[in-house]
Amino acid sequence: MLKSRFENFLSFIENKKILITTHNLVDIDGLASCFALKSFLIQYFKNQQVSIYFTELSAKSKIFLKKFSDIFPKFDVSSETHLDFALVDVIIIVDTNSLNQIGLSNKYDILDLKIPNIVIDHHHLNEKSKGNPLNLTFENYSSTAEIILELFEYFNIQLKTSIKTLMAAAIITDSGFFKYANNKTIHNINKLIGEDVNFQNILILLKSEIDLSQKIAKIKGMQRVELIREGDYLIAITNVSSFGSSVASMLLKTGFDIAIVFSKEINKYRITARAKKLICLKTGLHLGKIFEEISEQYNGNGGGHDGAATLTVDKESDFNITQIIQRIKDNL
Ligand SMILES: [Mn+2]
Structure with missing residues (x-):
């Protein structure tokens, strides 16, 4: 079944000019x-035109990529800065299932382009992304990199040390340093590490000094926190202007079971939530599903995993945070 999905995907994109974003x-x-x-497609098809487009890297990714380039100076980390869609036949979107979240959509109306797109992702599936049978979307993977690792394996394509290093780093970060890992995650990391890829070296690659503004956001987030007790569960609500996900993770480490962080942006509200994995497993709480449903109600944008999700809604809407708290309480 998986193999036929991989084969359908590859036969569709064969001989097409591919843009990955x-x-x-x-x-x-x-x-x-x-x-x-990109590495897989170039090796598999031999003569395929593949380009990559990034809107903006996160601060962490920028630091990581710099360190990575020092170790693999020959690795081509370049990406497109200017896009000519006349030269694109198919867009492959990885690690997100929402067209609204890809940077391309800020600059270009991706639906207007009429270029087919295929999603490869491991987030909770929204209805829209279920539509395309070519999509490679699997929720039971801790990272998108692992879905691509399977492509390499199925078609017996050689994994370079640089690619193994990238994939291992992706698995480690997306599984929260294995906190959200399942058995498959551990099997997959085992396939990537070895003589040429040292686990401790990847941890060093992933180390980044927390900058001052992030430290301040965490401290303010902690100062403003409100504790809600629901039975034996402790829910945190706070607000910061940025670094919402770091603040939410910190609150879980502090002892909260669920953390909700509210941020006011220029014309929207962003809500970031985290819940302990054990609580999600025990109660069936799925923050991604809750946020997706609320986003539909307010014409916003929301989704994610059971224990980690984000929601953005327009400031003009009559959205109220108490609704999220109630939905979470109902699940506990
Ligand atoms: Mn991911």
């Missing part, structure tokens, strides 16, 4: 998946 503020999984997919 990912969500805005590219994280390490998005970054690794773009480069790994």
Whole structure:
């Protein structure tokens, strides 16, 4: 079944000019998946034109890529800065299932382009992305890089040390340093590490000094936190102007079971939420599903995983945070 999906995907894109892209503020999984997919396609098809487009890398990804380039100076980390869609036959979108989240859509109306797109992703599937049978979307993977790793395996394509390093870094970060890993995640990392790829060296690659503004956001997030107790569960609500996901993760480490971080942006509200994996497994709580449903109600944009999700809604809407708290409480 998987093999036929891979084969259908490849036969569709064969001899087409391919553009690979990912969500805005590219994280390490998005970054690794773009480069790994390009490497796979170039080796598999021999004569295929493949380019990559990034809107903007996240601060972490920028630091990672710089360190990575020092170790693999010959690795081509370049990407397109100017796009000519006349030269694109198909767009492959990795690590996101929402066209709204890809940076391309800010500059170009991707639906207006009439260029077919295929999604390769591991996030909770929204209805829209279920439509295309060519999409390679599997929720049971901790990272998109692992779906691409399977492509390499099925078609017996050689994995270069640089690509293995990228994929291992993606798996480690997207699984929260294995906190959200499943058995398959561990099997997959085992396939990538070895004589040429040292696990500790990847951890060093992933180390980045927290900058001052992030430290301040975390401290303010902590100062403003409101504690809601629901039975034995502790829910945190706070607000910061940026670094919402770092603040939410910090609150879980502090002892909260669920953290909701509210941020006011120029013309929208962004809500980032995190929940402990154990609680999701025990109660069936799925933040991604809740945010997706609320986003539909307010014509916003939301989704994610069971324990990690983001929602953006227009400031003009009558959205109220108490609705999220109620939905979470109902699930506990
Ligand atoms: Mn990912």
